Amino acid sequence: MKQASEHFRFWEYIAFIAVMFATLVLCVSVGSVSVPFENTLTIIKNTIFGLPIPGDISSPAIISASRLPRVICVALVGASLSLCGGAMQGLLKNPLADGSTLGVSSGVALGAIIAIAFNITIPSLPFAGTIVTAILFAFFSLFIILSLAYKLDYSLSTNTIILIGIIYSMFVNSVMSIVITFASDKLKHITFWTMGSLSGSSYQNALLLFTTLIICSAIILSHGRELNAFAVGEENAMHIGVNVKRVKLVILITVSVLIGVCVSIGGTIGFVGLVTPHIVRMLVGPNHRRLLPASLFGGATFLMLADLVARTLLKPLELPIGVVTSFIGAILFIFIFYKTRSARG
Amino acid sequence: MKYQSRIAVLLVLMLTLSLLFGCTQATPPASPSEPASPSEPAETEQPADTSITVTDMTGKEITLDEPATRVVALTASDCEILFAIGAGDTLVGRGEYCDYPAEVLEVPAVQSGANTNLEQVIDLEPQVLLMSTMAQTEEQVAALEAAGIKVVVSDADDIAGVYENVKLIGKLMNKDAEAEAVIENMKSTFDDISAKATGDGTKTVYFEVSPLQYGLWTAGSNTFMNEICEMLGLKNAFADVDGWGEISEEQVLERNPDYIVTITMYFGEGPTPEEEIIARTGWEGVTAVQNNAILNLQNNELSRPAPRLADGAQLMFDFVYGENAQ
Numbered sequence A: 001m002k003q004a005s006e007h008f009r010f011w012e013y014i015a016f017i018a019v020m021f022a023t024l025v026l027c028v029s030v031g032s033v034s035v036p037f038e039n040t041l042t043i044i045k046n047t048i049f050g051l052p053i054p055g056d057i058s059s060p061a062i063i064s065a066s067r068l069p070r071v072i073c074v075a076l077v078g079a080s081l082s083l084c085g086g087a088m089q090g091l092l093k094n095p096l097a098d099g100s101t102l103g104v105s106s107g108v109a110l111g112a113i114i115a116i117a118f119n120i121t122i123p124s125l126p127f128a129g130t131i132v133t134a135i136l137f138a139f140f141s142l143f144i145i146l147s148l149a150y151k152l153d154y155s156l157s158t159n160t161i162i163l164i165g166i167i168y169s170m171f172v173n174s175v176m177s178i179v180i181t182f183a184s185d186k187l188k189h190i191t192f193w194t195m196g197s198l199s200g201s202s203y204q205n206a207l208l209l210f211t212t213l214i215i216c217s218a219i220i221l222s223h224g225r226e227l228n229a230f231a232v233g234e235e236n237a238m239h240i241g242v243n244v245k246r247v248k249l250v251i252l253i254t255v256s257v258l259i260g261v262c263v264s265i266g267g268t269i270g271f272v273g274l275v276t277p278h279i280v281r282m283l284v285g286p287n288h289r290r291l292l293p294a295s296l297f298g299g300a301t302f303l304m305l306a307d308l309v310a311r312t313l314l315k316p317l318e319l320p321i322g323v324v325t326s327f328i329g330a331i332l333f334i335f336i337f338y339k340t341r342s343a344r345g
Numbered sequence B: 001m002k003y004q005s006r007i008a009v010l011l012v013l014m015l016t017l018s019l020l021f022g023c024t025q026a027t028p029p030a031s032p033s034e035p036a037s038p039s040e041p042a043e044t045e046q047p048a049d050t051s052i053t054v055t056d057m058t059g060k061e062i063t064l065d066e067p068a069t070r071v072v073a074l075t076a077s078d079c080e081i082l083f084a085i086g087a088g089d090t091l092v093g094r095g096e097y098c099d100y101p102a103e104v105l106e107v108p109a110v111q112s113g114a115n116t117n118l119e120q121v122i123d124l125e126p127q128v129l130l131m132s133t134m135a136q137t138e139e140q141v142a143a144l145e146a147a148g149i150k151v152v153v154s155d156a157d158d159i160a161g162v163y164e165n166v167k168l169i170g171k172l173m174n175k176d177a178e179a180e181a182v183i184e185n186m187k188s189t190f191d192d193i194s195a196k197a198t199g200d201g202t203k204t205v206y207f208e209v210s211p212l213q214y215g216l217w218t219a220g221s222n223t224f225m226n227e228i229c230e231m232l233g234l235k236n237a238f239a240d241v242d243g244w245g246e247i248s249e250e251q252v253l254e255r256n257p258d259y260i261v262t263i264t265m266y267f268g269e270g271p272t273p274e275e276e277i278i279a280r281t282g283w284e285g286v287t288a289v290q291n292n293a294i295l296n297l298q299n300n301e302l303s304r305p306a307p308r309l310a311d312g313a314q315l316m317f318d319f320v321y322g323e324n325a326q
Helices: A010-027 A037-048 A063-093 A104-117 A128-152 A158-182 A184-195 A203-223 A224-232 A236-238 A244-266 A272-284 A287-314 A321-344 B001-027 B076-084 B102-106 B118-123 B139-147 B159-172 B176-195 B223-230 B249-253 B273-279 B308-319
Strands: B054-055 B062-065 B071-073 B091-093 B129-134 B149-153 B204-208 B218-219 B244-246 B260-263 B295-298
Touching: A010 A037, A010 A063, A010 A287, A010 B308, A037 B249, A063 A203, A063 A224, A063 A244, A063 A272, A063 A287, A063 B249, A104 A128, A104 A158, A104 A184, A104 A244, A128 A158, A128 B260, A203 A244, A203 A287, A203 B001, A203 B159, A224 A236, A224 B118, A236 A244, A272 A287, A272 A321, A287 A321, A321 B076, B054 B091, B054 B159, B062 B071, B062 B149, B071 B076, B076 B091, B076 B102, B076 B159, B118 B139, B159 B176, B176 B223, B176 B308, B204 B218, B204 B223, B204 B249, B223 B308, B260 B273, B260 B308, B273 B295
Parallel strands: B071 B091, B071 B129, B129 B149, B204 B260, B260 B295
Antiparallel strands: B054 B062, B218 B244
16 A cells, blocks of 8 residues: 555645546536537536527526536535535544534524524525524534533543534424424425525525635645644644644634535535545545545535436436435445444454 | 332322223224115215214215214315315314414314324314325324214315315215305316316416425426316426426426416515516526516415315416416
8 A cells, every 4th residue: 555645646636626527517417407518518618708608509597597506506515514524523533523413503404494483584685594594503503512512521522522512413403393383384494494405506605605615624724734633632632732722613613604604505415524534535545634625525526426316316306415415425434434444353 | 108108009090090091992983883884875865864974085984973063174175175165163173284264273273294182182072083194194093083083084186086075074064065065166167267268288387386495396297286287278397297396497497387386485575486586597588487477376275175276276367368467
């Protein structure tokens, strides 16, 4: 076995980006309605350069207004969730860490449901109320989980956080049921929201996701070295001069912002953040300075492919994307788990 | 010693209670083994005594000693039918989602589906409980029947089924004439609009059940919307989908419907469902959007197997062929 490099090497960046773009092209050209590949290219090229679309291409909006923004949003959500998963797994030294095990996803969902049930809106910006409330709840959830964890255990040990995260999720789920019982007239709204959908994603969604991802990934990726130290052990990290508490706080807050935005746009999509880092770890090794960028591109690729299956398997019907990710993800996860265990033993 | 005696008292209490429960279960409700006339019980009426025998839509036979005067209806459409045949005053309990007509809301709700509060239902002492196959679990039916409540199950998946259910409920309430009138009324509306409808099945309608934000859901074939669509000489854009389903946005753009009927609720904030559809990027090219041919039916006229299907059909007729139609 060759010695893995400390950094994510240039050619590796090129390779991962190439695979991601190839997937993007595949996902934009294949869909529920079949559009010839040349037409797809022309539509995209002409939309980008603002040229008029030739009249012989029927309904260009299928590509430019529906499929392209959706695929882009899916890629960005996949990248964000996987990056979060990778960072959480390193930080908490726990292979099961993910936005959902931390309780942030549930918190976000509760925020969105409360916004829907009690009609929290921002005048003139419909639906923004849901997103803002959801992000606030992500912070709020994190604040509760962390302060409880601090009370129990000043060093914020990983077990405490995971335990409190799971208890918090359960508590939040029961609160959600109570809210839903009281707001039964909005049940349809709420049910659809919790099922999550990236269909109807717009370029505005993509821009919001992209901006958040750029800022948050810059913060997370710059902490790769500290995460490596955490992976060996918190005490070890402290001994080699890592400001353990500060790094933890920074990463946790960044992760919750990223998850807050993703969940409020696409709903809760399970297993992406959990599985992708495990898959790419097999490819690039456990070093976070390599693992995190690889998770970013790998997550985008994985979720785009899952979305492709969701869109085309039963066309004209669509499957909820979470069903596909959980189905593929659970099987992959067991496979990887067994493989790494038997390799070790 | 004191502690032990308390336990003893508790045990005795529990035993007595279990005996009580045992008793209620041991007495079977009106024995189903002696039906009045096994051949065609739904058709036969026995004017000699006041007893009523009907066969519900799952084929189960139900005999009432006299017309029902206390009814719990778990399904919204059954509530609507009760009120339509003038038997609304017999309703003593309703399912959570029964909301039409407005008087229904004054009746205590007993929740719905798997959460149906059986104790509350039994406490209301109805003779009859109306539910649909969708809301039914066998355990619930068994528990209610053990408590002496007749459970009548409806299963209407087309307009003919609605007629059957109206007739069934009419019979239970001894309001056959009223039920016939309701059915006649529906039939005449349907006949009227299908006679006047000039469509030749080329124009397409896309039914939107949930808006883009939550993923598009539509009503395909084997739905009331599809049936009414055909009645109006129109074609359901998603007739290849069976029942209700989530569909891709690009499919709607590709099929380019001439009309859009959305049943999205409007809560009085942000754009109305029509405005929201018009504002969607990429939908500018859809014929229905270009012609502003979008109808919002938000009171479940087209989604419930109830007499108001006729109202929904009339609204759709006016929308497509009426004076202000595009």
